[in-house]
Amino acid sequence: xxxxxxxxxxxxxxxxxxxxxxxxxxxxxxxxxxxxxxxxxxxxxxxxxxxxxxxxxxxxxxxxxxxxxxxxxxxxxxxxxxxxxxxxxxxxxxxxxxxxxxxxxxxxxxxxxxxxxxxxxxxxxxxxxxxxxxxxxxxxxxxxxxxxxxxxxxxxxxxxxxxxxxxxxxxxxxxxxxxxxxxxxxxxxxxxxxxxxxxxxxxxxxxxxxxxxxxxxxxxxxxxxxxxxxxxxxxxxxxxxxxxxxxxxxxxxxxxxxxxxxxxxxxxxxxxxxxxxxxxxxxxxxxxxxxxxxxxxxxxxxxxxxxxxxxxxxxxxxxxxxxxxxxxxxxxxxxxxxxxxxxxxxxxxxxxxx
Amino acid sequence: xxxxxxxxxxxxxxxxxxxxxxxxxxxxxxxxxxxxxxxxxxxxxxxxxxxxxxxxxxxxxxxxxxxxxxxxxxxxxxxxxxxxxxxxxxxxxxxxxxxxxxxxxxxxxxxxxxxxxxxxxxxxxxxxx
Numbered sequence: 001x002x003x004x005x006x007x008x009x010x011x012x013x014x015x016x017x018x019x020x021x022x023x024x025x026x027x028x029x030x031x032x033x034x035x036x037x038x039x040x041x042x043x044x045x046x047x048x049x050x051x052x053x054x055x056x057x058x059x060x061x062x063x064x065x066x067x068x069x070x071x072x073x074x075x076x077x078x079x080x081x082x083x084x085x086x087x088x089x090x091x092x093x094x095x096x097x098x099x100x101x102x103x104x105x106x107x108x109x110x111x112x113x114x115x116x117x118x119x120x121x122x123x124x125x126x127x128x129x130x131x132x133x134x135x136x137x138x139x140x141x142x143x144x145x146x147x148x149x150x151x152x153x154x155x156x157x158x159x160x161x162x163x164x165x166x167x168x169x170x171x172x173x174x175x176x177x178x179x180x181x182x183x184x185x186x187x188x189x190x191x192x193x194x195x196x197x198x199x200x201x202x203x204x205x206x207x208x209x210x211x212x213x214x215x216x217x218x219x220x221x222x223x224x225x226x227x228x229x230x231x232x233x234x235x236x237x238x239x240x241x242x243x244x245x246x247x248x249x250x251x252x253x254x255x256x257x258x259x260x261x262x263x264x265x266x267x268x269x270x271x272x273x274x275x276x277x278x279x280x281x282x283x284x285x286x287x288x289x290x291x292x293x294x295x296x297x298x299x300x301x302x303x304x305x306x307x308x309x310x311x312x313x314x315x316x317x318x319x320x321x322x323x324x325x326x327x328x329x330x331x332x333x334x335x336x337x338x339x340x341x342x343x344x345x346x347x348x349x350x351x352x353x354x
Numbered sequence: 355x356x357x358x359x360x361x362x363x364x365x366x367x368x369x370x371x372x373x374x375x376x377x378x379x380x381x382x383x384x385x386x387x388x389x390x391x392x393x394x395x396x397x398x399x400x401x402x403x404x405x406x407x408x409x410x411x412x413x414x415x416x417x418x419x420x421x422x423x424x425x426x427x428x429x430x431x432x433x434x435x436x437x438x439x440x441x442x443x444x445x446x447x448x449x450x451x452x453x454x455x456x457x458x459x460x461x462x463x464x465x466x467x468x469x470x471x472x473x474x475x476x477x478x479x480x481x482x483x
Contacts, residue, residue: 093372093464
């Protein structure tokens with residue numbers, strides 16, 4: 001028997017193969033959807049008797065003898081795993097005593113020790129999940145695991161670890177977190193938020209980061225020193241501003257000095273407005289002089305009203321208005337300069353000037 | 355004049371079923387008559403049909419956001435119905451926007467259910483402006 005390969009035959013064969021492949025894909029998609037739907041329904045069935053109990057505990061309405069908590073404690077097997085997922089979901093929505101009771105339930109049922117174990121799993125998703133649970137429960141016992149994960153090989157895990165140490169809120173994690181910023185994959189805003197969550201005990205770690213940290217850590221530390229008004233950091237911030245090795249760090253240092261508000265830093269900030277400093281450092285220094293609110297900065301800022309770079313000139317005008325009557329007088333005297341005229345018009349619109 | 359026997363009616367508008375259940379359970383236990391809806395338009399319909407004594411409103415909701423609904427309620431209602439915003443947005447600007455839209459109180463999630471009841475009672479005890 002012989003086959004004769006014709007063009008029409010080839011086209012038919014290709015069409016048949018494509019049709020079968022499409023059919024197989026459609027069957028696979030439907031199969032996955034059906035399986036997912038069945039699995040969701042099964043989870044709903046298992047959770048049906050537990051959910052009202054979780055709501056009762058989470059709303060702080062359990063009976064004095066803890067009837068609902070006892071009911072939840074009795075869950076076993078698959079129901080228990082589903083319960084843990086539900087509790088974690090609800091923990092993100094309530095705080096106070098009910099949240100503490102739910103965390104204790106998870107602890108009693110071994111979910112937190114499981115989470116710590118999972119954080120060492122070879123699978124990224126499991127490590128992330130373990131860290132997520134430690135964070136949701138603000139589990140101080142899991143802090144070392146989370147700190148270790150700040151240096152994980154996976155970017156996703158490192159990012160989750162930052163959130164987790166922030167949620168746990170223990171200042172012991174501040175230095176390891178700042179150290180972890182030498183590697184990418186951690187958003188600086190998330191790191192700053194996590195550090196804020198650790199409260200006032202982080203100033204030593206911030207000083208360490210300013211002096212010895214990676215530029216990314218220095219930027220975050222400078223930002224937080226400004227927000228927190230850490231006056232002891234001012235000398236280091238002045239050094240970072242003057243050296244301007246890294247313009248981003250120097251700009252963050254300038255902004256922080258403005259917020260800390262020591263009048264003696266006016267000289268360093270005024271010097272950083274000179275033309276040989278990078279643009280972003282000059283801009284930040286000019287804004288910081290406005291935040292500082294020291295009249296000694298008026299002559300320097302007045303000179304910058306005619307700066308060839310319009311953003312520098314506008315920032316100088318805004319800062320002068322912020323400084324007070326003497327600064328405002330200087331802007332009015334230069335009203336014909338475009339930057340000054342614009343700043344005055346804006347200030348009048350905002351009601352700062354009549 | 356309100357009937358002292360009548361349970362105060364609270365409308366809870368939030369697209370998160372967990373929050374709906376939590377708030378409804380807590381307020382019901384505290385003596386309120388609670389209606390829950392999952393989006394802004396549904397909340398508007400309930401509001402128009404039978405205005406509640408107080409509304410607990412999420413900010414981020416499908417169809418009509420909490421802030422838009424709040425503005426609409428303030429424009430439409432002849433009587434000022436107290437509104438407590440319960441939102442995951444915690445920045446100062448978000449809180450300012452809530453009060454600017456006409457909210458009587460603002461709570462950030464995660465929230466304390468006990469505190470919610472105190473605040474609801476506090477708002478209802480205030481004299482109407």
